[in-house]
Amino acid sequence: MPSSQTPPAGATALDPTAVRPDIADARIHRVPAAELRATLERLKGEGFGMLLDVGGADYPGRELARFDVVYHLLRIGRTATTLAEVGAPDRVRVLCAVGEADPVLPTVTDLWPSADWAEREVYDLFGVRFDGHPDLRRIQMPDDWQGYPLRKDYPLRGPALERTPRPSFALKSNVAAGTPASGKTAAALQRQIAQARGNSSFAPGSVPAAAATPAQLAQQPVNLKTEDTKS
């Protein structure tokens, strides 16, 4: 079973994006960072008017640069009113690799305003910066968070400093430790048991001597009346 105490090594020399399985999900282009904007502008001109998603991935071991930023584009008709006029929609996937030394890519928020938050998220979780982004700051993690969580060398449980301490349960609640789940205090429960066994005098906290066997206890009538609230 996978254990979250020892996350698996994430580095892989393999580049999964270079393995092209026989799946017809999108046309795929891999472009270097210098050609990214030109490619995306060209695709937008060809009718891919919707940017579906900008996502990141981290491949620490591969020969190609470490980070992949993946752009998913969609082409659908804009003025069509019937499904027949829309025609067959089309998908394209553009992958762009950036190295870890200086992970910077040009922003596409001027082409598609929806890239705003998506690029911020890639920055927040991977550390890839986007040149020209109007407001590049963390979006998912608090502003003063150190590190980029979705990188493969970032521990699953976070840095040791931030790990919240395991609580001491007894201190955190005013209900005494060991209180049975029914809400009655231990003393009240003892009193009820003592009453059932016919003990007239009872010292709170002490275990009744000469314990009856379970069979004998089962024979005795149990007082099921609700305890008063002054216990």
Added chain:
Amino acid sequence: MTTAIPESSYSVDVVERSANRMVLSMGPQHPSTHGVLQIITEIEGEIVTKASPEIGYLHTGIEKSAENLFWSQASTVIERMDYLSPLTNALCYYLAVEKLLGIDGEIPPRAQQVRVLLCELSRIASHCVWLGTGGIDLGALTGFFYCFDLRERILDLFEASGGARMHPNYIRVGGLGRDLPSGFLEKLDGVIAMYGPRMRDVRRLLQKNPILQDRMIDVGIIAADDALAWSLTGPTLRATGIPYDVRRAFPYGGYEAYDFDVITRTEGDSYARFLVRLDEMEQSMRIVRQVRDALKPGPIAIDDTKVMPPPKETIALSMEALIHHFKIMTEGFRVPPGDVYQAVEGPRGELGYYVVSDGGNRPYRVRTRPPSLYNLQALKGLAPGNLIADLVVIIGSLDPVFGEVDR
């Protein structure tokens, strides 16, 4: 832990403070933001001049968690993204994994039918929550009770089939976890019978209600071009006139076999989105009825014991079954390397998963394309010029789920 929200999280510069202008932080705890959303609004009196939504208050690290779990375990965390329709998340993820495994053409028809059935029921249940809570935002409390009662009957079906009301984790690679229990179809017939009169009541309460119409018509109008620029999908997009539905555009999971209409409107305002979702519920029920009639007994998962554990009963009888079961439970199965993008039509729009496998027994990367993230971004453009009360209506009509937005 610090109790102060850092100043840098405000992306609004307060230059001057006039008598009427102020910066108001709506959320992250707020009854009408449909979850943990903080909107830093700059308002003049009651009118919003700028709205800056801040998200991340529910960031769960699901994608990182999924990288540390086996392929079939990752769906437990992935289901918790869009928590109003968990099976949709699971279906999309498993379709992607099945494509990488190369078994997407071998899913048995009964498994596909039940998957479609449960996903459409999920859609109806999710829209019930949207409708109920959207009504509450406007003060219409009765609709909430009617809708949640309908949702209860649907959750009964999830509990009967998968074991849990929400997050049933019923879908597996190659089909389903187990077959539908006896009595399920009778329960389903009860839901189908209940649906018509119940939705008639809800429509009578809400659809022609003058207060609702007053608050929703011409509020939050989105033009079709803007919808594309903002990457809107789902009912939000279809209410602007663009008939894009992933079930029609890129059919998956057996949807080609069913008859349903793609509901579109052209006005693009909150009322149009309201009507689109109402009519979508009807279409979903139409699909549910078709599936109900088409259901036939048969296998519920592929026969490949490398990915699908053999039936539990065979473990005591067959050594191979025991070994396969053991290996799948302790080691998981390996998925050939590659990457794939799979999308489904969730209740909020196009839910997509970009799944990368490095050949191992865990996902290397699961990137979610969350429809609510992009739908919610439109708020930046929609809010200015509207009243604060309209802001509430707009958020309701965009129907965001923050498990998905923040992941």
Added chain:
Amino acid sequence: MALGSGGDFLLTTVDSVARWAQSSSVWPLTMGLACCAIEMMTATAPEYDIARLGSEVFRASPRQADLMIVSGRVAQKMGPIVKRLYDQMADPKWVISMGACASSGGVFDNYAIVQGVDTIIPVDVYVPGCPPTPDGLLYAVNLIQQQIKQGGRGGILARA
């Protein structure tokens, strides 16, 4: 009840009436975070109906609420907010930690989730489940009511 003098008798009667009143109208704060929030909303719906236990309304303002039901996973960004809201509630106040994520981090043992809201605020009742059924939440409110009737004033005694 006749434990002391007549004066004690009068005060304990007032006390018990006050506790009965408090326990019969515990008003929760709307602190819906994630999936558990949907089950919390379902607990207000007709099938489970938390109103019959006295939680007639969920108050949006912490100043007006007695009970904070932390329903859902608490992210790193949300932690300070939960603490601030708890501080803003007026005494006496109680906290239900609903669901596995609020109680201990749940399925998410990772960097992003606070591993149990009781590391931030004192909790009176924990509800297991992912999400717990609304029945579980109703039982938790029952336990809070029992605690109130026994004189518990929320995590006050645990807070120095």
